[in-house]
Amino acid sequence: MNNITKFSNAMLLTYTTAIFLFIFLPIAGSVVFSFNSQRFPTIPLGSFSMEWYEGVVDDVDFWDAAKASLTVSLFTSIIATFIGFCTAYTDYRYQFRGKSIFIALALLPPTIPLIIMALAMLAWFARIGISGQIYAIIISHSVLTIPFAMAIIRMRLNEIDPRLEAAAWNLGASEWVAVKSVIIPFCRPAIISALCLTAAISFDEFAVAWFVSGLNKTIPVLILEIVTGNIDPRVNAVGSFVFLVSMTLVVTAQCLIMASRLRKSNGNFK
Amino acid sequence: MTFPLVQFRNVLKKFGSFTAVKNINLDIEAEEFIAIMGPSGCGKTTMLRMLAGLETPSEGEILIDGKVMNNVKPHERDTPLVWQSLALFPFLNVQENVEFGLKMKGIKKKERELKAREWLKRLEINQFSNWDVNKLSGGQQQRVALARALITEPKILLLDEPLSALDAHLVVRMQQVLTKLQREIGITFIYVTHSQSEAFAMADRVVIMGNGEISQTGVPRDIYRAPANRFVAEFIGRNNILSGNISSIKNEIALVSTSAGKLKIKNHRGATVGQNVTFVISADLVKLCNQYNDNRNNIACRLISEEFIGSVVTLFLESKDGTEFKVQIQERELVDINFRGDNELIISWEIHNAHLLPELET
Numbered sequence: 001m002n003n004i005t006k007f008s009n010a011m012l013l014t015y016t017t018a019i020f021l022f023i024f025l026p027i028a029g030s031v032v033f034s035f036n037s038q039r040f041p042t043i044p045l046g047s048f049s050m051e052w053y054e055g056v057v058d059d060v061d062f063w064d065a066a067k068a069s070l071t072v073s074l075f076t077s078i079i080a081t082f083i084g085f086c087t088a089y090t091d092y093r094y095q096f097r098g099k100s101i102f103i104a105l106a107l108l109p110p111t112i113p114l115i116i117m118a119l120a121m122l123a124w125f126a127r128i129g130i131s132g133q134i135y136a137i138i139i140s141h142s143v144l145t146i147p148f149a150m151a152i153i154r155m156r157l158n159e160i161d162p163r164l165e166a167a168a169w170n171l172g173a174s175e176w177v178a179v180k181s182v183i184i185p186f187c188r189p190a191i192i193s194a195l196c197l198t199a200a201i202s203f204d205e206f207a208v209a210w211f212v213s214g215l216n217k218t219i220p221v222l223i224l225e226i227v228t229g230n231i232d233p234r235v236n237a238v239g240s241f242v243f244l245v246s247m248t249l250v251v252t253a254q255c256l257i258m259a260s261r262l263r264k265s266n267g268n269f270k
Numbered sequence: 271m272t273f274p275l276v277q278f279r280n281v282l283k284k285f286g287s288f289t290a291v292k293n294i295n296l297d298i299e300a301e302e303f304i305a306i307m308g309p310s311g312c313g314k315t316t317m318l319r320m321l322a323g324l325e326t327p328s329e330g331e332i333l334i335d336g337k338v339m340n341n342v343k344p345h346e347r348d349t350p351l352v353w354q355s356l357a358l359f360p361f362l363n364v365q366e367n368v369e370f371g372l373k374m375k376g377i378k379k380k381e382r383e384l385k386a387r388e389w390l391k392r393l394e395i396n397q398f399s400n401w402d403v404n405k406l407s408g409g410q411q412q413r414v415a416l417a418r419a420l421i422t423e424p425k426i427l428l429l430d431e432p433l434s435a436l437d438a439h440l441v442v443r444m445q446q447v448l449t450k451l452q453r454e455i456g457i458t459f460i461y462v463t464h465s466q467s468e469a470f471a472m473a474d475r476v477v478i479m480g481n482g483e484i485s486q487t488g489v490p491r492d493i494y495r496a497p498a499n500r501f502v503a504e505f506i507g508r509n510n511i512l513s514g515n516i517s518s519i520k521n522e523i524a525l526v527s528t529s530a531g532k533l534k535i536k537n538h539r540g541a542t543v544g545q546n547v548t549f550v551i552s553a554d555l556v557k558l559c560n561q562y563n564d565n566r567n568n569i570a571c572r573l574i575s576e577e578f579i580g581s582v583v584t585l586f587l588e589s590k591d592g593t594e595f596k597v598q599i600q601e602r603e604l605v606d607i608n609f610r611g612d613n614e615l616i617i618s619w620e621i622h623n624a625h626l627l628p629e630l631e632t
Contacts, residue, residue: 167357172374
């Protein structure tokens with residue numbers, strides 16, 4: 001019995017390590033090569049160098065792309081989290097005819113292949129004459145990320161005692177005020193993590209952005225342009241930057257979700 | 271003109287095809303402590319929720335202060351509720367929880383704080399004002415919930431089984447707190463519970479509900495001694511319920527043939543010979559003796575089991591035909607009774623102590 005447990009634990013550890021290596025080794029490689037003085041990513045490494053970072057910092061294209069990416073992810077996260085919250089609350093609070101269809105539609109976007117979505121968006125934006133605008137990227141990224149925001153907030157709403165909202169009405173809060181003073185404070189950790197996660201997804205997203213961005217290139221689009229045609233080690237530097245931003249956002253989101261779980265299991269509120 | 275503070279008029283509430291309450295007619299006076307009691311699912315909580323505006327009656331009217339409330343939204347009423355789960359806001363501290371009602375009324379921060387401190391002090395929880403509500407004990411949370419509900423100084427306080435989650439010793443303590451509070455601030459308490467001891471200990475008047483209808487309304491003593499029907503008699507517990515057929519009547523005393531033997535009962539309801547009647551004798555009015563007594567009803571029984579709950583003991587006995595009897599006596603009286611092993615005991619009660627139920631059948 002004990003041996004079996006030991007064996008399965010060892011297997012689990014090996015498996016987990018393998019997965020993490022599989023995911024993070026290429027990224028770690030990219031980070032390491034971004035500080036490598038040699039032009040080509042080969043081993044043995046050359047000396048430590050900030051050359052490629054300096055190259056990125058001096059590049060106007062990079063600053064434009066960074067600005068576009070940050071703007072897009074900021075607005076996307078706000079819009080997606082707002083709509084995601086509204087959808088989650090609707091699902092939590094109301095029963096209505098066709099609700100299951102409504103929820104299925106709300107959760108649909110991530111199941112559509114990105115390239116199809118990107119083409120459809122481009123076709124639509126071209127028709128209404130806003131393709132190539134920065135807000136075209138914001139709109140399409142919002143569509144893409146709303147379901148994630150909704151899922152996170154809906155999970156949090158599962159944990160609320162439905163009597164809390166009724167208790168607020170009972171103490172003189174109108175329905176709007178109850179949402180503001182009970183539902184939103186209760187969901188705050190989930191709302192912040194939804195903001196972080198949708199920002200991260202938008203910041204990383206390439207396919208849709210590439211189709212609809214036009215001249216307003218985002219960073220992933222810029223990376224593609226750098227790597228097509230020539231070998232430029234600056235891409236490692238840009239990649240490391242993108243990885244750092246995304247990971248910060250995702251880890252923050254994850255920590256907030258875990259913290260509210262933990263508080264729930266420790267706390268004694270029913 | 272004076273009218274009752276709360277009036278239920280022919281109220282009926284349906285959830286889909288399920289009827290939660292029906293034929294509810296009830297007046298509740300100002301400054302009254304009324305308990306609504308019944309088994310789970312009898313509709314008592316629905317009554318409370320309708321008063322708070324969280325449910326709307328399907329038929330009939332509810333009036334508060336003479337005004338029909340059917341279409342008044344919960345937040346437009348002044349009927350705070352102390353929830354069974356307490357429903358304290360977990361993201362607010364004790365003081366902020368208590369202040370909530372005043373904040374909704376748009377009272378300034380200074381005044382809110384002053385008021386909150388006053389109520390926290392009154393309920394003896396002022397030392398916890400900055401605490402996270404989840405860190406408080408059950409009894410302390412209870413007090414926070416009370417302070418939060420009472421801070422707006424309403425005319426009516428609704429309480430939905432607020433003590434059901436507390437330990438036995440805390441329940442008694444909180445009962446005292448509630449009774450004292452109600453007397454001091456002089457507002458109406460409408461208290462829903464399934465616990466007879468809570469209802470009888472605190473309420474001026476008790477409403478017994480069964481199957482969505484009011485079975486009996488009255489002061490606790492009347493309900494205990496003179497249940498209006500078989501449902502109430504059974505719900506109150508610790509009652510002996512017997513049925514039989516009247517074989518003769520002499521001087522207002524009816525002789526009833528029951529499975530346990532012929533028993534005498536005072537016939538104050540004008541039952542006639544040949545009618546089937548049901549009557550109730552409270553367990554504490556039945557005595558154990560060693561010999562028959564001609565002026566009382568006597569039944570020979572055998573002891574089955576006993577239930578000891580402190581100073582009072584309930585004995586479960588069985589007569590020869592298998593009818594079960596409950597006898598409640600002081601624990602110290604037990605030593606005076608000679609059980610003599612498996613021998614027969616005689617239980618007896620005074621003729622006028624049996625209560626004839628109004629359900630007569632021919």
